[in-house]
């Protein structure tokens with residue numbers, strides 16, 4: 419029997435329904451997210467799987483804290499927001515570590531958390547939390563989707579805001595009921611195309627008269643200095659910095675993460691003459707670095723009383739806070755280009771025999787020679803310097819592209835900063851503006867994902883490593899080329915440092931608050947997951963472990979046994995403890 423054609427049948431495209439999770443995944447891909455870091459669970463598992471289906475690579479972690487640190491560092495390294503996905507309530511709280519890290523370091527990041535059903539909020543729902551209130555102190559913008567149709571626009575807005583002006587974190591709250599709502603494919607496609615391609619925000623240039631004023635100050639300075647930080651690195655200002663330093667002959671001082679914009683070995687590097695450089699300079703051009711504790715607030719006694727600061731920062735508030743002699747609000751690369759252009763019209767150069775350049779160069783050479791004499795000693799059981807020299811040489815032997823160095827710890831980071839050599843921009847990730855411990859493994863994973871051509875080498879204290887050690891499994895799962903070197907001195911700052919008078923009271927037989935299990939076999943943690951573990955307590959063992967693991971470019975942990983009493987409490991920040 420003939421049947422009538424079914425005129426009500428619609429095409430598959432028209433009939434397909436798109437839920438909130440799929441729309442979120444597609445919106446992330448449309449916003450340009452190529453990677454996302456996080457931990458899945460109720461109600462966001464489908465957001466991750468749908469995002470993967472849309473072409474976004476999801477890197478699954480054990481803890482949102484590490485995933486958040488990874489997202490923040492990814493934002494710094496790529497200039498695009500790193501994305502963190504978390505579950506509601508506790509997942510969001512753990513993610514705050516990453517969000518606050520993006521905020522304090524001024525890196526672009528977008529955190530997305532699922533949240534409980536809107537109808538059940540306030541009734542004690544599963545993992546209920548006022549997440550918008552929780553994230554507020556750490557974000558530029560906190561957005562909540564109240565219906566599925568809002569998702570694409572919120573994602574685009576969060577991405578654009580995270581990068582606009584001073585970079586930072588943005589937050590998107592996706593309630594479970596919104597993720598379960600559905601719309602037609604036609605509506606989804608039109609929402610995605612309406613939200614796409616927001617006009618990229620332009621950072622205006624500073625007034626040219628201010629640029630002229632800055633150049634005039636530099637031109638007439640007796641002891642000028644340029645200081646640059648991770649804001650200049652983020653702005654990809656290395657070419658402009660190089661041109662400035664090489665045309666003017668002005669010595670430079672990088673902040674810890676500004677290291678590598680110019681090679682540490684450059685003849686105008688003032689790093690090894692830091693106290694002299696900041697203590698005696700009369701005009702300091704500070705680019706993309708805050709005059710915070712890391713730069714002694716720009717105040718005496720570390721800086722001279724009458725130093726004139728020229729500050730270059732994308733943030734007007736930052737410049738207003740510091741009240742410099744000249745403030746240039748703008749993008750570091752762009753402003754340095756303007757400065758270079760201004761100098762080109764009437765060039766000046768200090769030259770090698772200029773008394774200031776000579777003084778810095780002499781001091782730097784003297785200090786390097788003193789350090790070299792210390793480094794030349796073969797101290798076993800290991801102190802910090804002997805293994806650091808061996809690690810420095812192994813890293814330098816890698817050439818270009820230089821490995822990305824991740825560093826955290828008290829003594830380990832301090833000694834590493836002085837000894838390890840940075841030769842390329844954005845190849846150093848450390849504890850940053852807050853001096854945060856626990857960033858290491860997250861940063862390693864972000865670095866390996868963001869810069870797949872580079873080896874990643876972490877130089878960490880055992881305390882720093884312990885914060886996120888389980889993420890070594892993540893390294894193995896994704897087969898990332900990361901070698902983690904753990905300076906194992908059996909505790910925070912090393913062994914038990916209490917005086918006999920301090921060892922008293924009913925709990926005196928407990929381990930000291932600074933102690934860990936002595937001789938912990940950290941390398942076997944890596945072996946538990948099929949990665950490579952090494953134990954090294956002599957120069958030969960360390961050299962062999964470095965050579966094998968660097969050429970293998972596979973996940974490895976080197977458990978470096980050092981003298982528990984080699985370091986100082988609080989590293990170089992004893993006065994803060």
Ligand code: ADP
Nearest residue numbers: 647648649653673706707708731732733749750
């Ligand atoms: P460091 O830790 O290296 O001293 P900080 O984190 O203290 O650096 O300072 C970085 C500064 O760079 C911040 O004040 C931030 O506003 C600024 N910044 C970020 N992006 C840019 C940019 N594109 N151009 C200029 N400054 C920038």
